[in-house]
Amino acid sequence: MAGTAWRSAVSQVVGALKKESLQPRTFTRGIHTVTLIPGDGIGPEISTAVMKIFEVAKAPIQWEERNVTAIQGPGGKWMIPPDAKESMDRNKIGLKGPLKTPIAAGHPSMNLLLRKTFDLYANVRPCASIEGYQTPYTDVNLVTIRENTEGEYSGIEHVIVDGVVQSIKLITEQASQRIAEYAFEYAKNNQRASVTAVHKANIMRMSDGLFLRTCREAAEKHKDVKFNEMYLDTVCLNMVQDPSQFDVLVMPNLYGDILSDLCAGLIGGLGVTPSGNIGANGVAIFESVHGTAPDIAGKDMANPTALLLSAVMMLRHMGLHGHAQKIETACFDVIRDKKALTKDLGGNSKCSEFTDAICQRVRELV
């Protein structure tokens, strides 16, 4: 603990000396400040659960709650509230609950706004089988890294003539380089053995070809991590037969969307899957990817596992591996014990009971 404080003090000094144009992260006696966006629906209750567990685990995190609703700035452009933006720019790390996108609200989805505001270019989803939650697939341990800014989701579409629509898939060298670099760095930082690029360059020769080329170039620079490439259809075919053969997967936007949800399905669905979004300038927002579940909001029935595991991912990103391990082990132990599970996990307990069980386990592990 003292080491962390010393290191953070040194980095603060070094940061000041370097005169970075970015705001240095707020360190108050070794405590990291994190922007918390509770979200809508079940968001607030699962955020409370996570904060409670972190307190019991004595994680050095200070939460700064902000709300994110779309507001119209000067010039009619939709944006997130300036205090939320300022908080995130200052803290760099964020934890977000589910946000609802009202239909026909006139503004783009909040998730899209956040992505554009902070240039969140990489979506990382580690999928590992949870011991206590049985699915037909028991040996999943992979990470999907998805390019989040361009590709098929560029949003550029037009009607050429009546009855003919053209959607543009955009692949740029810069974005591909960025995601490939990140994939290899992630593999190195998390002791992963190999990175697989998923593509369809036999059909989309130029676009996926460019993506593949940049992945190969990045592989050259990181010779200690194994690299191979696989067609999307082969990956899908093998994934449902033997998911244990995959390690880190890097891919463009659409394939990433499909595969990351496929892998989430393998381990039990969006209610237990963590997710992180890495942006430029060191910003990282970790989130739960399930919906707001308005039908059970406020009834103490929600399952905080997804948000909790995302928060654990956040701790690992910040280097607080000890706390991350403790909280994760407690969570998995409680799920394995099956004594206090929420309804979606097959039990009858309330959210608060589940949270308390995890807190109890954390106390035992300290």
Next chain:
Amino acid sequence: MAAHTAAMSMSKILHPFLGGRLGNTAKVFGRTLSSHKNKTGNSPPPAKYGGRHTVTLIPGDGIGPELLNHVKEVFRFCCVPVDFEVVHVNSAVETEDDINNAITAIRRNGVALKGNIETKHTMLSFVRWLTFVPSFVPLCLLMSVGLLFISDTTTHLYANVMHCQSLPGVQTRHKNIDIMIIRENTEGEYSNLEHENVSGVVESLKIITRTNSLRIAEYAFQLAREKGRKRVTAVHKANIMKLGDGLFLQCCREVASDYPDLTFDSMIVDNTTMQLVSKPQQFDVMVMPNLYGNVVSNVCAGLVGGPGLVPGANYGRDYAVFETATRNTGKSIAGKNIANPTAMLLASCMMLDHLKLYDYASMIRNAILSTMNETRLHTADLGGQGTTSEVVQSIMRVIQSKGSLTSEL
């Protein structure tokens, strides 16, 4: 090249016409007219030479040649009235002559059975060729009577159909799967229209048209009704690709209103894959654009036991090509006698159904299923130790034991 071939074909048609051999032309013209009447029920090409059909056979690469030899063996054994016209497509050579020959053969015979051909990154994949090359017969015929027939989309192999069924003898994580996947085969993400305007910025166009979407939706609902299915699910990503997939979804809805006996719903593709790996039994018939079709068909093939078990078919208005559902060449197991012949044999049964040789089709199919289920002679991909030839021999033994007239084993 296209103009030259057009001119050549045209002269071939005009010469007999002018020479007074109206009978030949009328037969061709007549066939085109009757094909216009049929929507999805394609009439197979007329049997020639004493009731025997001629089918184009394209061995392909990898395990294709050996599997198709087994198909020939089984057909010979069962005395199926089908003759194969073998056309080799060498994917190692960079020219397109082989492919043109194959396409001409398919056009001539109307039906083909093919092994998988490796797609080099530099050459257009074979199936893409099939879906784009137009038929020049009706074109030139109509040109000869003064009409310029511009659109030739009616001859493309526009529907890829795959039937994924759990086979009781095969160990899989999920049971009781029975899904029909209908995939639009001509447009969507596979339009092959890409350009690099600025170095490092590549645009790839995904085209969705109302005509093709209506066509594939019509095909899907028609097939669902024919096979006695209850529900059709459209798979899309219209929340993000609002115009493109939105148009596809709208077309599906329009067609659904003509089929009140079938339930129609839609699902976003990422949710679909998630549901497929947790509860695949909820799906009945699925229809979708090209890329999602690729993903979903591979996921379903994996769910029922792998690429060695699932046959696939590509249908156009005038042609049909049968192959294994997942287009893997199986290079690594070629020549080792360990490939699973089930997919290719079931594809040949689908072809026999298409040629209206139903009895032969069900005879071979039942033999395959009983070999799979009862005698448990599984190849390596299913976790067994059987060889390809053992499986084929077993199938032929079952057919013989059923008492039908066969040649010597």
